Structures are given as structure tokens and as C-alpha cells.
Amino acid sequence: MTILLFLLAVSLLIAALGLAAFLWSLKTGQYDDLDGAANRILFDDD
């Protein structure tokens, strides 16, 4: 059953990474301008 401890830790770690990534993207303002982001992908140069 020690494998269980290992798997629990790994799955929690991965999920925590996802959470941290989301909180980071929120903090850096990536959700502030959803309309703009949709249009910016059409610009060639920036």
C-alpha cells in the first residue's frame, strides 16, 4: 500500500501545479482583456 502514498502525493502535486498556474495567470492580468486576446492572434507582427 506504500504505492498509494506515492500516488496520492504525485496526484496532489500535479493538481497543485495546475492551481498555481491558474493563480499566476490571474495575477498577471491574463484574464483582463478576453476580447482583445481573441483579436490579437490575428496580428502578424506582435
Place this chain on the structure above:
Amino acid sequence: MGGPDKPGQDGLKGGTLDRPLPSVSAETACAHCSLPAPAGKRFCCPGCEAAYGIIQGLGLGRYYQQRLLDISARALRPEPAERWDLARHVTTRPDGGFELTLAVDGLQCGACVWLIESVLAKQPDILAGRVNMTTRRLHLAWRGVPADADGLVAVIEALGYRLVPFDMTALNAARDQKGRMLLRCLAVAGFAACNVMLMSVAIWAGESGIIGPATVALLHWVSALIAMPAVAYAGRPFFGSAFAALRQGRTNMDVPISIGVLLVTGVSLVQTIQRGPDTYFDSAVTLLFFLLIGRVLDHRARGRARATAEQLLTLRMTDVAVLEPDGTVRRRGQEQVAEGDRILVASGERIGVDGVVESGAASLDASLVTGESLPVAAEPGAPVFAGSLNLGATLTVRATATGGSTLLAECVRLIEAAETRRGRFVVLTDRVARRYAPTVHVCALGTFLWWFFVAGVPAGQALLTATSVLIITCPCALALAVPAVQVIATGRLFRGGMLLKSPTALERLADVDTVVFDKTGTLTEPLLALAECRDAEALAEAAAMAACSRHPLARSLVSAAGRVAPASDVTEHPGQGLSRMTEAGEIRLGSRAFCGGFDDAAAGPELWLSRPGLPPVRFGFDERLRADAVQTVDRLRAMGLKLALLSGDRPAQVARIAGALGIEDWRPGCSPVDKVALIEAMGAEGRRVLMVGDGLNDSPALAAASVSASPSTAADVSQTVADLVFQGAKLGPVALAMRTARRSRSVMRQNLMLSIGYNVLVVPLAVCGWVTPWLAAAAMSGSSLLVMANSLRLHGRTDA
């Protein structure tokens, strides 16, 4: 983006968005804005030529291809810009640079964003120039001196966009932070819900004996370690609101939520420590997760509507040009003007203070203040009011009233008085919560007492059963019932051009039984319509000259003529008209006296055109109903609403409009005080009134009514007071809002019945102690999904 009926665009003033789409051949179209250009020229006006020069000069000619991504988007025709005291709004950055946030008017599609950012990137010393397309704001940062802002702003304004400095008010910043906090809570709750549920499924699967008690204990402990910090973090929005309500001796939906979540977590923790069989950590965090989804959506929908309304208001804000004793002119904020100051009001500028004209003569468009649709003449000695638009030459005005004594402040006082009388409206969920929370808590307490004293089980066991009652009755579905409907309704109204500003407006709107309209600018179009014109050729000639003026009649003439290229060399004679020299002689467009018109006994607003060698031609104007006013009024009547028309205008005009719409209850010549009195009299009869109005003179009445709506062309104060703001040239959004509100109310009621009925069914199971953690989880999710699915039905019906 960019369809002509998209909210957030067609209601905005500035640029030339309100002109019809041109379909002229390339030879006659302006190379910049595609509107017709005078024959043989590449540009329709010097502004376009300058804008084209800037764009080509910076090597950004690709803009003209870029904007083809959206066929309805056109370059704006630059118009004379207002001057701002930008330095007041500039802030210093920690790295020594400066920054400024501005509201941008005229953004149509991605190409505009590209153009603005590319132009800014080529300016010297620029650190950042980024447009936020969602909030329509431009953020500028640069090195150097604060005054550089003027140059940066001027270059964008030369392209035809209007920029207005944006004060990041405390309120605005707080709301943004709240949105982020909710999102962070949602993320944490989601993380916890997924992982705890993972453990729980393993535990439930192990109930058949596959896993041993030690492993179950381990899984319980891991669940507890994830759930407890998550509840503490993600529960804050609910705990805070519940605590605030309890401290005021009230109760709201957050009270049972908070009690439920905390009690469930506490009991589960005790169970974990005592190595009991059942814990409910999964229920606690999943509940928070579901509820937070509702909160986040709700916040987003309303935040967006309110941001658009704020944008509209910011674009109207004006600085005041104060003439200092030493003869220099300084621009100051309205609040910094003292009584006795002399103010310069340029042509096309809105007057910022109440005052008396000292020198100059012009006509003023006072429609926002008085509701009068025709311009009034302002001569030395005449009183003028804040909010009037100068249509003629530059005026010098001496400020007579500032602060609390302006007409504006008078209206604000009336509004405040009316709003206090309106009283506090209790939202549906809070009304339900008032009865629901005590019932549930008594039920849980009864369960505990019965099991402990009558059935004689140990206290821990009895407490667990009582907790399962709380979980089963946890108002998850109940708390989603109303927000889910509100999110969908707000989104629908937003797409229909109606901005919902107040969270309770939808519920108040559903109770309305009487609709009171103002006439000018509400039922009728803001511009007068050309009613009489006998000569199409004269119309084209007159419109070409009129295109150079901001006088309302001139603008009406232009919109009646359709596509016209503005004439060159037009001189404006304040209060009289326009003139233009040609080889044959002088052409004049203006008042009867100015053009030598003969008296043909025709009444009403008019313009005359005199040409050398030809008799003067008369253009008669009339108020025109909004295109769908009759339809909308009929629809409202069909909904069983009583209609009334209160106007400050003359009886004949009001009678004509009332007759055309079939409104029987109408009153002309109402002052703002009369309107408030009439609306309050209706309220005293027990009627719920929806007031639709636009002028400053309507704003007290808007506040006095139980719910209010304003067009986005309305006075600033009216828009601030109104619960709903509708955009575009149509009145239809009012009917749409009424219909949506009524449907929303019925769906909300169904949702509440569904979730209460659900509880009534499962509570007996919980009281009997038959509920296990997995049953609780399934019941909770099931009822929430049911409520969400029912709310989505509102989304499907698009026939309004």
C-alpha cells in the same frame, strides 16, 4: 465584433459611427474613412488627410488591409478634439516613468487596437501603450515629463479616436479586486473539490470491504488536510457577507450556507479524529465550488454592463477652460471652479457650470438640461446651465453657482430625497432565506434532540444525523436558483442593448404595472426629422454645408440627406447660420431672417437655404418618434401595463405624440417637481412604476419610480440614477427588458419551488438517519443541476 447592432458601439458618440455605411465607388470614396469625398479629391476632409498622412508616414499602411477583417469597421473621421488638463490624471510610476489611463471611444475591431498600439510604439520614450478591448481603455506609460501625455494623446486623436482621461475611482478598483478574489476562491474550491472527491469515491468504493480501516483513515486525513484550508480560503465571500448580515440583525442566504459549511467541516473533522466511518468534506467543498461558480458568473455579467455604462459617462465628462485674471486660459476640473470665475466655452463644447453669459453670442443645445429639443439663443446677460452644448461661437461665461447651488445639485438633492423614500428593496432570495434558515435549523435541532433524548443514541451519532439534515437541506440549489437566472437574463439583455446596472432591477422590473415615459429624447429621436422639403437638389446642397456644423438642425439635415461630402470654405455665423462663397455669389443656410425667407405662415423649427438667383427654400423639421416606438408601446400595453406620458413640452406637441402612440394618460408642461409628485401619487395608489426618461429634468422622477430606465444618449445624472440604460436608436430594449424580467421571475420561482420541493422529499430520509455521504453528494449535485438546467430554458427562448 463590430456589427451595427452590437451594444457598446452604436450608442457611443464621437467619430462618425452614426452615419450610414457608404457603398460608393473607390474614385469618390475618401482614402481614409471611405465616406464620399468631393469630386476629384482623395479625402473628404483635412482631418482624414492628416490621419492618412500619419498612418502612411509611420509605415502602417497595412491598417487599411487589416481592418478588412471586419467589413463593417471603418476608419473614423477625425473631429476637433476637446482639450484636457491631462496632467491632473497622470501618475508617477515607481521606476520614474509616468502613466495615464484613458477611455477610448471609437474602437471597432482588432485593427483599431493594432493601429493605436503600433502608432504608440513608434513614439519616442514610450514604455507601454496597451489597449484593453474589453473595457475600452488605453494604458499609457512613458519616460520624460508628465506633459508628454498631450503629445501622445494628440497623435491618437488625430486618427479619429476620442480619448478621455479615466479616473480610477476607488469603487472601480474595489470591484475589480472583488472579481479577482472570487476567481481565486473558485480556483481553490475547484482544486479541493476534485481532489477530495477523488478520495471520497475511493472510500465509497471501499465500503464493500476492499480497503482496510487504516487506509480509510488515511484517506479521511488527506481529505481533511485539503478541505479545511480550502474551506477557510474559499468560504470567505460567504462568511464575510453572513457575518455582516448577522451583525445588522438580519439574515441572508449566506447565513445558512456558512453555518452549514462550517458545521459539516467541523463534524467531519471530529469524525476523522475519532476514526468514524463517514466524513462529509466532499460535500462542503463541492458546495462552495458550485456556489462560487454562480457568484463569479453573476459578478462578470454585471461588471461588464456597469463598465460599459461607466465608459459612457466618462466620455461625457468635461474639463472647464477658466480665464485667469492675467488673461491666460487654464483647464481645470469642474470641482475646482469658483463662483465669479470667467469661463471660456468653445464651439462644440459642453458648459461645465451654471452661469451668466458675459460676452459672445451663440445658440445653446440645452436638451439634456431642460428637455427642450430646439437650441436657445444665448446673449450677454442670459443665464446658462451646466450640461448645455455650445453650438455657435466661443462664449465667455461668468460662473454664478458652484457646488450645492447649481441646477444640477438641486436635481441631485431631489434625487436623494426620492431615493430615501423608495425604501430598501428585499431581494427574493433574502426573503426566502428569512423563512428557510430558521426552518432548516429548527429541523436539524429537532433531529438531534429526538435521536439523543428519545432514541437514546450517543451524542456524536445524534450530531452526525443532525448534520446530515443540514447537508441535505444545504441551500445549494436555492442559492443557485436566482443567480443562475440573473446571469442568463443579464447576458440576454446585454446583447439586446440593455445594460442592467442594479442587481435588484430585474426583480423590481417584474413587479411593474405602470410605465411612465418622458417625451423628448425618449419616445422621440434625439435628432429632429426633416418633415418638409420640396427640392431634392437644394437638400443635397444644403446638407453639404450643414455637414460642417454641429447645430442639431444641421445634423438632422445631414442625416436626412444620407451620404454627403461636406462643402469647403463654410463660415459659421453664430445664432444665424452658415454661408459659403461661390463664383455665382453667396449661398446661405440658416434662420429665416438670415436667408431672407418670406413668411409662408409655416410654424415649427425650420432652416432656410438662399442661393444666388433662386428663391429661398424652406426645410421644415418635426419631432420624430423612435422607429419602433409604436410597436414597443403596443407590446407593453399587450403585457397589461398601464402607460402614461409626462412631458415638460407644450400641450400641442405632447398631444400629437400621445395620440400617435395611443397613450391616453398624458400631461404637458410638467416641471421636475410635478413629475416626482405624480409618480409618488401613483406609488401611493400601490402602483409599481417604471420611469423611462432621459433629461436632467427627469432624473428626480427616475429616482422616485420603483425602477427606471434611460437611453444612453441621456444626461449623465439620469444615467447614474437609472437602473437600466439602453443603447442605440430603438426603444425596443424596454419591452425586451420587461418581458425578460417577467420570464426571469417565473423561472426563479420555479427554481425555488424545485429546490424546496427537493428538500421536502429528502429531509425525512436525513431525519431518519438513512443518508450516507455519497447519497448527500448525489442529492446536492442532482438538485443543483436540475436548477441550472431549468434556468437555461430562459436562454433558449430568443423570440423577444
